[in-house]
Amino acid sequence: MQARLTGLNHNEALAYLGYRGGALPPDAAADIARCEALLIKTVRPRAVWRRFALTPDGGFEGVSFRPEGGDVPRLLFGCEAVICFAATLGMEFEALMRRTQARSMAEAVVLDACGSAAIENVCDNLCGDLAAAEAPLCLTDRFSPGYGDFPLTQQHDFCAMLDAQRRVGITLSDSGLMTPQKSVTALLGVRRTPPEKRARGCAYCGRFADCTYRKDGITCG
Numbered sequence: 001m002q003a004r005l006t007g008l009n010h011n012e013a014l015a016y017l018g019y020r021g022g023a024l025p026p027d028a029a030a031d032i033a034r035c036e037a038l039l040i041k042t043v044r045p046r047a048v049w050r051r052f053a054l055t056p057d058g059g060f061e062g063v064s065f066r067p068e069g070g071d072v073p074r075l076l077f078g079c080e081a082v083i084c085f086a087a088t089l090g091m092e093f094e095a096l097m098r099r100t101q102a103r104s105m106a107e108a109v110v111l112d113a114c115g116s117a118a119i120e121n122v123c124d125n126l127c128g129d130l131a132a133a134e135a136p137l138c139l140t141d142r143f144s145p146g147y148g149d150f151p152l153t154q155q156h157d158f159c160a161m162l163d164a165q166r167r168v169g170i171t172l173s174d175s176g177l178m179t180p181q182k183s184v185t186a187l188l189g190v191r192r193t194p195p196e197k198r199a200r201g202c203a204y205c206g207r208f209a210d211c212t213y214r215k216d217g218i219t220c221g
Contacts, residue, residue, distance in 0.1 A: 001133065003047035003087055004125045008036045008117040016113035031107075035114035043092045045122045046168040049085035049130065050161070051190070060084075065161050069149030072187070075140055079189035083130055083139070086164040087122050088183035089115060119182040127188065140189035145176070152176045158185050 013032045019025065052060035058073055059066050060082060067073070076082060093115055101108040123142065131139045146152035155176035164170040164185070171179050178185075189195070 001126075001129050003045035003122050005040055005043060005045050005089070005118055005122050006125060007040070007121060008032065008114055009121065010036075010117075012120060013110075013113045013117040016116045017110065028110075031110045032114055035111050036118075038096070038111075039089075039093070039114060039118050042096050043089045043118070045087065045089055045119075047085055047087040047122070047126050048162050048164055048167040049083055049126070051081055051083050053081050054079055060161075063161050065154075065157050067187070068151055068154060071148035072143060072150050075143050076189040078193075078195070079140065079191040081190035082187050083134075083190060084158065084162060084185075084187045085123075085126060085130075086159060086162050086168060086170055086183065086185045087119065087126055088168055088170055088178075088180050089119050089122070091169065091180055093118075093182050094180050115182045119184055123184050123186065130188070134190055137190050137192060138194045140191065140195045142186035142188045144184060144186040155185065 010029065010032050013035075014024075014028065017028070019028070052062060054076060055061050058076070097108060097111060097115070100111050127139065127142055143150060145155045145158055153176060155178070156172055159165065159170060159172060159178075162185075169180070170183050170185075173179070
């Protein structure tokens with residue numbers, strides 16, 4: 001099972017560019033399509049994952065990591081295992097961004113948005129492959145440090161548990177931000193029956209009042 005970039009959700013890229021509907025900006029579709037082709041040709045996505053049985057008290061068997069907050073325990077309620085993963089577009093994207101910034105900051109803004117959509121595609125493909133490998137068991141939605149009340153401060157322990165720096169080259173700042181920048185960490189529950197539909201939307205989130213995503217006019221899920 002390998003990390004794969006197969007395409008971009010163009011609407012997702014537009015959302016990262018701040019597009020909120022209405023008339024499509026001139027040449028936007030062509031710019032995104034051009035970046036999509038360039039990313040598929042250039043980047044080499046990588047991923048690492050580990051599967052842990054869940055202990056009766058909600059811990060991960062064999063490691064000391066335990067997600068803080070209430071959102072992850074709710075997600076994993078009724079699950080028998082959890083899969084933790086880290087995925088990245090790699091340093092090839094970083095190099096491509098530097099070259100593009102040197103040539104045109106406008107192009108770099110589009111490329112950055114397309115990079116965000118690209119890593120989501122990598123994660124979607126990985127989760128699909130993991131779901132196929134786990135069948136007939138079922139997977140929950142993925143959930144990342146920094147979402148809801150799953151604190152970003154746990155990013156260091158999460159990546160250490162996966163040996164992400166050695167395995168896929170992800171390093172962290174003191175605040176938990178990842179390099180390469182187009183990288184994602186997340187976990188998914190493994191269960192015998194399909195999960196109930198999870199309540200979605202900002203109103204259900206424990207971080208509604210102080211969410212940094214909402215301040216920027218976007219959401220995390």
